[in-house]
Amino acid sequence: MSPRKTAADARQTREAIVDHAIDLASLEGLEGLTIGRLATDMHMSKAGVVGGFGSKEALQLATLEGAIAVWRREVWDRVADVEPGLPRLRAVCEAWATYLQGDVFPGGCFLTAASFEFDGRSGPVRDAIESAMDLWLRVLAREARTAVEQGDLPQRTDPEQVAFELNALAVGANQARQLHGAGDVRERTLAAMERVLAA
Amino acid sequence: MSPRKTAADARQTREAIVDHAIDLASLEGLEGLTIGRLATDMHMSKAGVVGGFGSKEALQLATLEGAIAVWRREVWDRVADVEPGLPRLRAVCEAWATYLQGDVFPGGCFLTAASFEFDGRSGPVRDAIESAMDLWLRVLAREARTAVEQGDLPQRTDPEQVAFELNALAVGANQARQLHGAGDVRERTLAAMERVLAA
DNA sequence: AGTTTTAGCAGACGATCGTTCGTTTGGTAA
DNA sequence: TTACCAAACGAACGATCGTCTGCTAAAACT
Numbered sequence: 001m002s003p004r005k006t007a008a009d010a011r012q013t014r015e016a017i018v019d020h021a022i023d024l025a026s027l028e029g030l031e032g033l034t035i036g037r038l039a040t041d042m043h044m045s046k047a048g049v050v051g052g053f054g055s056k057e058a059l060q061l062a063t064l065e066g067a068i069a070v071w072r073r074e075v076w077d078r079v080a081d082v083e084p085g086l087p088r089l090r091a092v093c094e095a096w097a098t099y100l101q102g103d104v105f106p107g108g109c110f111l112t113a114a115s116f117e118f119d120g121r122s123g124p125v126r127d128a129i130e131s132a133m134d135l136w137l138r139v140l141a142r143e144a145r146t147a148v149e150q151g152d153l154p155q156r157t158d159p160e161q162v163a164f165e166l167n168a169l170a171v172g173a174n175q176a177r178q179l180h181g182a183g184d185v186r187e188r189t190l191a192a193m194e195r196v197l198a199a
Numbered sequence: 200m201s202p203r204k205t206a207a208d209a210r211q212t213r214e215a216i217v218d219h220a221i222d223l224a225s226l227e228g229l230e231g232l233t234i235g236r237l238a239t240d241m242h243m244s245k246a247g248v249v250g251g252f253g254s255k256e257a258l259q260l261a262t263l264e265g266a267i268a269v270w271r272r273e274v275w276d277r278v279a280d281v282e283p284g285l286p287r288l289r290a291v292c293e294a295w296a297t298y299l300q301g302d303v304f305p306g307g308c309f310l311t312a313a314s315f316e317f318d319g320r321s322g323p324v325r326d327a328i329e330s331a332m333d334l335w336l337r338v339l340a341r342e343a344r345t346a347v348e349q350g351d352l353p354q355r356t357d358p359e360q361v362a363f364e365l366n367a368l369a370v371g372a373n374q375a376r377q378l379h380g381a382g383d384v385r386e387r388t389l390a391a392m393e394r395v396l397a398a
Numbered sequence: 399a400g401t402t403t404t405a406g407c408a409g410a411c412g413a414t415c416g417t418t419c420g421t422t423t424g425g426t427a428a
Numbered sequence: 429t430t431a432c433c434a435a436a437c438g439a440a441c442g443a444t445c446g447t448c449t450g451c452t453a454a455a456a457c458t
Contacts, residue, residue, distance in 0.1 A: 010435065027319040031231065035416060047418080048436045056416060107319030112374075116315035119377035120226040120306030130378050165391050168371020175311075175370055176363065178318035179329050180336075192364050195398070209405065234446065245446080247406045255446060 014052045014062075017042060021063040022070070026107035029117050030060050030125065060125050067110035068132055074099045076139075086152035086197065089143045093166065093193040100173050101186045108178040112171050137163045154199060165196045213251045213261075216241065220262040221269070225306035228316050229259050229324065259324050266309035267331055273298045275338075285351035285396065288342045292365065292392040299372050300385045307377040311370050336362045353398060364395045 020041060025033045035056060039046045053059040079091040100109060107113060115133055118126040140163035147153040153162075173189040176182050219240060224232045234255060238245045252258040278290040299308060306312060314332055317325040339362035346352040352361075372388040375381050 013435080029228070029230070029316060031228070034414085036414065045437050045439095046416080047438080050417080051436070113315055113319075115374055115378050116312055117228060119374065120312075133374075133378060161387055161390065164371065164375065164387050165368070168374075168391070169364070169367045171374055172363065172367020172370050175314060175318065175332075175367075179314050179332060188360055188363050191360065192367070199394070212405080233444085235444065244407045244409090246408080246448080249447080250406070 010052065015066075017049055017052070017059075018062050018066040021059065022067050022110065023106055025060075025063055026067075026105040026110050026113065028107075030063065030114050031117060033060065033063065035059075057124065061128060064110075064114060064125065064128055064132075067105070067114075070104060071099075071109070071111055074102075074104050084143060084146045085150045086143075086147040089140075089147060089162075089166075089197060092140070092143070093190060093197070096170055097173070097186050097189050097193075100170065100177060100189070109170075109174045112174050137167060140166055153197070157199060162196060166193055169193055169196070209251065214265075216248055216251070216258075217261050217265040220258065221266050221309065222305055224259075224262055225266075225304040225309050225312065227306075229262065229313050230316060232259065232262065234258075256323065260327060263309075263313060263324065263327055263331075266304070266313075269303060270298075270308070270310055273301075273303050283342060283345045284349045285342075285346040288339075288346060288361075288365075288396060291339070291342070292389060292396070295369055296372070296385050296388050296392075299369065299376060299388070308369075308373045311373050336366060339365055352396070356398060361395060365392055368392055368395070 017038065021033060021038060024037065024041075033056070035046045035050050038044075039049045042049065050056065050059060053062055075092070075095045078095045079088050082088040082091040111129070111132060114125075114129050118129050137160075141159040144153065144157065144159035144162040148155065148157050148159065169189055169192050173185050176188075177185045182188075216237065220232060220237060223236065223240075232255070234245045234249050237243075238248045241248065249255065249258060252261055274291070274294045277294045278287050281287040281290040310328070310331060313324075314328050317328050336359075340358040343352065343356065343358035343361040347354065347356050347358065368388055368391050372384050375387075376384045381387075
């Protein structure tokens with residue numbers, strides 16, 4: 001039948017699995033991911049699917065890692081060359097809102113969904129989610145701090161408060177879009193973020 | 200052995216099941232709820248657990264309904280007798296932050312978690328979650344509108360925007376507390392909400 | 399007192415879960 | 429050409445999933 005894959009194709013297969021796992025987990029949740037479903041969809045055996053990872057938990061971690069990579073490409077990479085401080089912060093808001101509005105993941109922001117799914121559990125997956133979220137909040141706070149130092153935000157501004165509020169708005173925007181399907185989410189979100197940055 | 204229950208005890212059993220299901224689902228998710236686990240914890244048979252509901256989906260709906268009742272008691276009932284408009288809006292923020300900070304549910308706000316878990320699915324459970332969230336957003340917007348009419352908020356204020364932002368902050372606060380365990384979430388949340396109401 | 403109703407149990411059902419074997423197959427190196 | 433290796437397969441494992449069918453026994457009704 002179809003020719004077997006060579007050693008060089010292994011990574012290719014792995015990536016294909018992760019790609020599809022991202023789509024599935026985006027809709028059904030990381031825990032709702034199923035080896036059997038994945039195998040059926042990819043026309044593979046269950047052993048072939050899980051073989052390159054070792055366990056379902058390892059597959060979950062790889063899926064999470066892949067989703068984070070997508071997120072970084074869609075949001076962070078688009079603002080990395082913008083001048084640090086307030087300009088970059090504004091660019092982040094713009095890229096973020098566009099990302100949320102688009103169809104990067106079929107079930108909305110993957111990291112947001114994963115964080116709410118695992119926030120009551122323990123283990124490596126939860127730890128990975130927490131550290132990713134933590135890193136992102138620190139990035140936001142750092143940019144806000146730079147903005148303060150450059151005089152683009154009031155001296156009394158708390159950078160971590162700015163990070164908290166921007167993140168909350170993004171999470172809330174994701175909820176509004178996915179649950180409610182409201183069409184004006186992008187405008188609402190950007191308006192609210194702008195108000196945070198115009199204190 | 201143990202005496203059988205009377206007809207009057209049926210509702211009691213049902214409520215006990217729902218109560219425990221709320222705790223379980225708060226941590227593991229509404230879909231992670233398991234008849235077997237529930238039966239073991241309550242020293243009942245699986246048939247006995249699901250008997251009073253009919254199916255797992257009906258049990259999920261009852262659990263959701265129960266959680267919403269708890270939420271209403273913890274948040275809405277505490278502000279229902281406050282003067283409508285800005286005063287009630289402020290009271291809501293206060294009660295909300297207290298509720299989020301407390302340990303009403305072991306896994307954080309049930310409705311928030313459920314909304315992120317089901318926002319990529321379809322069916323009665325998702326519909327119930329959506330309508331509950333929708334109702335709450337309309338309540339918030341109504342209070343904001345009253346506040347505008349009473350002159351406590353600027354005339355140009357968009358009530359639905361206020362509702363959107365307050366809800367986003369609450370959701371973000373829940374995430375911050377559950378995932379990150381930050382201790383100053385309450386202060387951050389109230390400060391942000393106050394800023395929304397002081398435009 | 400006799401009948402019906404009801405709550406719950408015990409147990410089994412097919413399906414599917416994640417995991418683990420031994421095997422096959424194609425590519426690579428000796 | 430031969431020996432080896434890694435990728436993926438097919439098949440099975442025990443466990444658990446949600447659901448269903450009888451059955452028991454207490455309570456309620458007549």
